[in-house]
Amino acid sequence: xxxxxxxxxxxxxxxxxxxxxxxxxxxxxxxxxxxxxxxxxxxxxxxxxxxxxxxxxxxxxxxxxxxxxxxxxxxxxxxxxxxxxxxxxxxxxxxxxxxxxxxxxxxxxxxxxxxxxxxxxxxxxxxxxxxxxx
Amino acid sequence: xxxxxxxxxxxxxxxxxxxxxxxxxxxxxxxxxxxxxxxxxxxxxxxxxxxxxxxxxxxxxxxxxxxxxxxxxxxxxxxxxxxxxxxxxxxxxxxxxxxxxxxxxxxxxxxxxxxxxxxxxxxxxxxxxxxxxxxxxxxxxxxxxxxxxxxxxxxxxxxxxxxxxxxxxxxxxxxxxxxxxxxxxxxxxxxxxxxxxxxxxxxxxxxxxxxxxxxxxxxxxxxxxxxxxxxxxxxxxxxxxxxxxxxxxxxxxxxxxxxxxxxxxxxxxxxxxxxxxxxxxxxxxxxxxxxxxxxxxxxxxxxxxxxxxxxxxxxxxxxxxxxxxxxxxxxxxxxxxxxxxxxxxxxxxxxxxxxxxx
Numbered sequence: 195x196x197x198x199x200x201x202x203x204x205x206x207x208x209x210x211x212x213x214x215x216x217x218x219x220x221x222x223x224x225x226x227x228x229x230x231x232x233x234x235x236x237x238x239x240x241x242x243x244x245x246x247x248x249x250x251x252x253x254x255x256x257x258x259x260x261x262x263x264x265x266x267x268x269x270x271x272x273x274x275x276x277x278x279x280x281x282x283x284x285x286x287x288x289x290x291x292x293x294x295x296x297x298x299x300x301x302x303x304x305x306x307x308x309x310x311x312x313x314x315x316x317x318x319x320x321x322x323x324x325x326x327x328x
Numbered sequence: 329x330x331x332x333x334x335x336x337x338x339x340x341x342x343x344x345x346x347x348x349x350x351x352x353x354x355x356x357x358x359x360x361x362x363x364x365x366x367x368x369x370x371x372x373x374x375x376x377x378x379x380x381x382x383x384x385x386x387x388x389x390x391x392x393x394x395x396x397x398x399x400x401x402x403x404x405x406x407x408x409x410x411x412x413x414x415x416x417x418x419x420x421x422x423x424x425x426x427x428x429x430x431x432x433x434x435x436x437x438x439x440x441x442x443x444x445x446x447x448x449x450x451x452x453x454x455x456x457x458x459x460x461x462x463x464x465x466x467x468x469x470x471x472x473x474x475x476x477x478x479x480x481x482x483x484x485x486x487x488x489x490x491x492x493x494x495x496x497x498x499x500x501x502x503x504x505x506x507x508x509x510x511x512x513x514x515x516x517x518x519x520x521x522x523x524x525x526x527x528x529x530x531x532x533x534x535x536x537x538x539x540x541x542x543x544x545x546x547x548x549x550x551x552x553x554x555x556x557x558x559x560x561x562x563x564x565x566x567x568x569x570x571x572x573x574x575x576x577x578x579x580x581x582x583x584x585x586x587x588x589x590x591x592x593x594x595x596x597x598x599x600x601x602x603x604x605x606x607x608x609x610x611x612x613x614x615x616x617x618x619x620x621x622x623x624x625x626x627x628x629x630x631x632x633x634x635x636x637x638x639x640x641x642x643x644x645x646x647x648x649x650x651x652x653x654x655x656x657x658x659x660x661x662x663x664x665x666x667x668x669x670x671x672x673x674x675x676x677x678x679x680x681x682x683x684x685x686x
Contacts, residue, residue, distance in 0.1 A: 244504060251387045252379055257599065260506035260551055264602035294389060294599075294629070 232312060235305075239313025242306055249295025255310075258294065262317035269323070283311055366471045367641040371404060371438070373397045374414030374576035374635075375596030377447060378429040386428055389629050390419070393597035394432050397635040400650070402437050404637065409470065411438045414576030414594050415445025415481070415541035421499050423456055430460050441468075445541040445576065446481040446513065446552075451499040453488070454479070465519055467526050473535045473640055476526065480515050480540035480555055480575075487511040505551045505601070512549065513542040514556040523564055535570040535643035543575045545584060545591055548604035553578050565589055572645040574638070581621045581649060583659050585667035592647050592659060592668055600632030619673045621649075621657060644668075655680065 243262065246252040259265055270283040277289060284307050288299035300307040376394040379387040401411055413433065418425035426448065433440060442461040444454060454464050464479040482488070492498040501509045515523070530536065538544065544561050547553040555561070565571045571589045579596035580603065603620055621632065630652035639646045644661035645668070651657065662669045673679055 244507075251381050251385075253387055253389075256504060256506060257377075259602070260504075263604075296388075 232316075235309045235312040236316040238306075239309035239311070239316075242310055243313055248306075249291060249297030251296045253295050255290065255295070262314040265314040265318065266323070267311065267314045267318055283314075287311070367639075368409040368471050369406065369637060369639045369641075371401045371408040371411045372414055372574065372594045372636050372638055373401065373411060373433075373597060374443075374594045375416040375445070375579055375598055376413075376429055376432075377416055377419045377596070377598035378425045378432070379419035380422055380424040380428070386425075387419075390598045391428075391432070393630060393633055394429065395435075396630065396652075397597045398432060398436050401635065402435070408438055408637065411436055411440050412539055412574075413440065413442045414539065414574070415443040416447040416576065416596075416598075417442070417445070417457075418448050420496075420503060421448050421451030421457075426456055426460060441477065443477055443539050443541050443576065444479040444481060446502050447499075449479070449481055450488075450502040451495050465522065473537055473643070474530045476523065476536065476538045478515055478519060478523070478538060478540045478544075478561075480542045480544060480561075481513045481577075482516045482519075483511040483514060483556075510552055512554050512556040513552060515540075515544075515561055516557070520557070520560060520564065523561070527564060527568070530568070532567055533569050535640065536565065536568050536572070537640065537645065538565065538571065538573045540573060540575050541577050543578065543582075543591065543593070544573045545586060547578070547582070551601075551604055553604055562586060562589060570643045572640075574645065580632075581657060581659065581670070582618045583647075583668040583670070584617050590645060590661060590668050592645055594636050594647075595632075595634040595649060595651070597633055597635065617667060617669065619670045621651070621654065 242248055242255075243259075244254050244256045246254050248254065255262075267283050270286065271280050273280050274286055274289070277285065282302075284300075284302050287307065287310055291297045291299050373394070376397075377390050378394065379390055381387060401408070417429035417433075442457075444457060444464045448454065448457045458464060465477055467474065467476045469475070488498070492501065501507060502511070504510065527536075540555070542555045543553060543558070544555050545558050546555070565573075566588060568588065573589055573591045574594060575591070576594050576596070578593050579599065579601040580593065581595065582591070582593040584591040632651065632654060634649055634651040634654075636650065637648045639648070642661075642663075644663075646660045647658070647668075649657040649659070657670055658672070659668050659670045661667070662671070
């Protein structure tokens with residue numbers, strides 16, 4: 195009993211030393227690459243947001259939500275009255291695709307859906323949440 | 329049907345309140361007219377954004393907003409003397425959209441006048457619109473009030489004439505509210521000159537009502553809730569005793585008082601817009617008197633849209649907003665404070681639930 199516990203501790207120590215860097219030691223290259231990946235998705239999201247091609251009637255998300263205003267991605271999942279239950283953001287995006295845009299919904303992991311969510315998250319960064327004032 | 333009944337009831341209620349207002353001591357009410365029979369009201373429908381899909385197909389939602397406004401305006405009692413359309417009849421300024429919008433408006437049984445919006449203008453610079461509705465800026469007198477209609481959505485010649493390879497692209501660039509390629513709106517020199525000449529003929533005591541599409545004040549440049557030469561236009565209006573500016577474009581209730589000028593916005597029939605105060609990253613001047621209306625509920629497509637019945641009984645403007653699925657709002661000119669005010673919701677603790685909900 196005692197010896198097996200001891201060996202476990204030894205193992206974990208070895209594992210720690212085997213890691214090349216510590217968790218808080220990201221290189222500037224890492225950060226740049228991740229930021230680039232995110233911004234690429236944001237850029238694609240902005241294009242989709244302002245594009246009449248996402249739906250079928252030429253209406254674009256930006257018509258009602260300039261700069262993704264009044265989207266509040268940070269408040270999801272939440273109860274959405276028109277759907278009648280607690281839903282994540284992507285389900286709300288699909289509601290908009292089906293209704294005002296009269297288009298087809300996207301899968302949750304569709305790169306377009308990811309890009310749309312990246313864009314609204316990016317636009318809402320640092321914005322104070324003030325109910326009734328958006 | 330239920331809604332129509334409700335809004336008519338609401339109007340009758342408001343009418344009662346206005347009648348009460350006239351029992352104030354006569355020194356507080358500066359009547360513009362010798363006879364109360366000269367009092368009048370007009371209705372305002374704005375920002376329909378009729379959007380063409382293809383062939384005979386148009387975006388149903390925007391069509392329905394305008395059709396409903398027209399139907400309800402026809403049922404008004406008392407009858408308005410006329411109806412103003414506040415601009416953005418079309419979404420991308422095409423003949424199809426303007427024709428379709430004009431056809432829906434033709435069901436209106438009242439005298440009708442139009443304001444030019446940027447969505448009507450930037451495809452052919454107003455050529456087809458002029459053919460349908462007349463000059464882009466003009467004035468008229470009605471029962472002792474001087475009305476002025478401006479095309480306030482023009483911009484720099486460089487942007488209008490030199491920047492874009494096609495008229496279609498110019499229209500698309502200006503149609504995006506948050507598009508950094510857009511350009512600030514302005515009345516411009518030619519119209520300012522005309523405005524000065526027009527005003528010179530008007531006595532300083534005559535109440536003046538100016539209709540413009542953009543606000544004639546500077547609210548939020550990022551979304552073009554903005555008129556670049558607002559100060560110059562305000563200066564021209566300064567010598568007159570009672571001036572009201574009524575504008576569309578912002579798709580939400582706003583009001584303000586700058587010196588002698590009262591500013592009131594009107595609602596859209598197409599869709600509501602969020603409040604620009606969300607955005608701290610750009611310079612902005614949201615009028616201090618603005619009280620946000622209830623936020624839109626996307627479940628109900630007419631929510632936070634509407635039309636308004638305007639009373640100019642004492643030379644100032646009182647607006648009765650008819651809001652579908654929201655509590656109706658009244659923005660009335662307060663004679664003591666000398667500014668328009670939505671008295672019901674001024675106090676923070678008087679705000680109703682949807683205003684505390686995101």
